Amino acid sequence: MSPEDAVHLLREANTPPEIIEHSRAVAECAREIAVRYNKRHPHSSHADLELVVIGALLHDIGRAQSDGIDHAVLGAEIARSFGLDVRVVRIIERHIGSGIPDQVAADLGLPVGNYLPETIEEMIVAHADNLVDGVLRIGIDERIRRMKRRGFDGDAIERMIRLHKTVME
Secondary structure, X not given: OOHHHHHHHHHHOOOOHHXXXXXXXXXXXXXXXXXXXXXXXXXXXXXOHHHHHHHHHHOOHHHHOOOOOOHHHHHHHHHHHOOOXXXXXHHHHOOOEOEEOHHHHHHOXXXXXXXXXXXXHHHHHHHHHHOEEXXXXXXXHHHHHHHHHOOOOHHHHHHHHHHHHHXXX
């Protein structure tokens, strides 16, 4: 699948134009993170750049149906209905914040499932999304400040810091 094909799917799902622009910005950020990650880890398994870009472009496809936390679950359902690769589906499903543990997901009313990014591609897309607000990039310190202002608990902030260290260091 090409990036153009992914954008076409976003449009076919009736994703709002501002979300498509956000997704393009996240894809650009995620690609840069993946390239740097691959250079820093030449002897380990590389991040799949194509998967990162396609996953990042499609990560918010569920926003065609919801602006809530459930957009990741709805997006995964949309991706499955399009017959997308399960790896892309998982990126969509696991991109929220820095991942959501089982009990927190249940407290939020999400279906039972795994919402923690596991693969390097899932981690990169989740973190790139954390670093893009609309179409503007923000730093990790600004993301932490915003999380604190919104009342996120220390566990969520610690997960994001660990994710940052994993993909950026």
